[in-house]
Amino acid sequence: MNNRTEILAQTEQHVKAQLSDEGSGHDWWHVYRVRQNARMLCAQETVDTFVVELAALLHDIGDHKFHDGDTSVGPRLAREWLASLQVDEAIIAHVCHIITDLSFKGSGVPTPMASREGMIVQDADRLDALGAVGIARTFAYGGHKGRLLYDPDIPPAVHDSFAAYQKSTAPSLNHFYEKLLLLKDRLNTAAARRLAEKRHAFMEQFLEQFLAEWDGNR
Numbered sequence: 001m002n003n004r005t006e007i008l009a010q011t012e013q014h015v016k017a018q019l020s021d022e023g024s025g026h027d028w029w030h031v032y033r034v035r036q037n038a039r040m041l042c043a044q045e046t047v048d049t050f051v052v053e054l055a056a057l058l059h060d061i062g063d064h065k066f067h068d069g070d071t072s073v074g075p076r077l078a079r080e081w082l083a084s085l086q087v088d089e090a091i092i093a094h095v096c097h098i099i100t101d102l103s104f105k106g107s108g109v110p111t112p113m114a115s116r117e118g119m120i121v122q123d124a125d126r127l128d129a130l131g132a133v134g135i136a137r138t139f140a141y142g143g144h145k146g147r148l149l150y151d152p153d154i155p156p157a158v159h160d161s162f163a164a165y166q167k168s169t170a171p172s173l174n175h176f177y178e179k180l181l182l183l184k185d186r187l188n189t190a191a192a193r194r195l196a197e198k199r200h201a202f203m204e205q206f207l208e209q210f211l212a213e214w215d216g217n218r
């Protein structure tokens, strides 16, 4: 199959079917928002938008967090799907490379992207980790995993390896300090950095209010 519109439409249906009832903030609507963010970021660049859209659509179908930490499942499922549609090998390889490199792996672990397309998809995914939606997703994820909202006795950690980051069972509030507040300085594109500013400020305001309420101060 080489009709790009048809391939994207079929991929959308495939991802929807896989992720429609996902309860940890990695559901179909997360994918929808990431694709919208990615389209917006593409508007300012000369990139292969087909690769960007495919990677945005397929980036969470086999997330390591839901496959015992195995990071090879996502790219493998994406490859199998795209091969079943007879997508060109070069495009499959590019999409799978993006999916492999995309994830945040701990505050002390760099996550460089090898192509402009990858940088856009990574920024699009990271924008959805910020702001009001980012806050909602963080507590959805924590609830899904049975985590506490917050525990003043468990301080945030710096994770120097992906393994240490993956092993963490800390309360959801720690995730803001271990990942979310760091993202604005780890974006690839100027357009994403601009959008991130407001979302970042909103999270800071949320944290200040949350911590004040904790001790009955507000």
Ligand code: ADP
Residues within 6 Å of the ligand: 025, 063, 065, 102, 103, 104, 105, 125, 128, 129, 130, 134, 137, 138, 139, 141, 142, 168, 171, 172, 175
């Ligand atoms: P990435 O897309 O970079 O791999 P993840 O899929 O790990 O990022 O995380 C996506 C979202 O899931 C986070 O932005 C956050 O909202 C939530 N999340 C992931 N890990 C945690 C955690 N340990 N505690 C709370 N929320 C988490």
Ligand code: NI
Residues within 6 Å of the ligand: 030, 034, 059, 060, 125
């Ligand atoms: Ni994602």
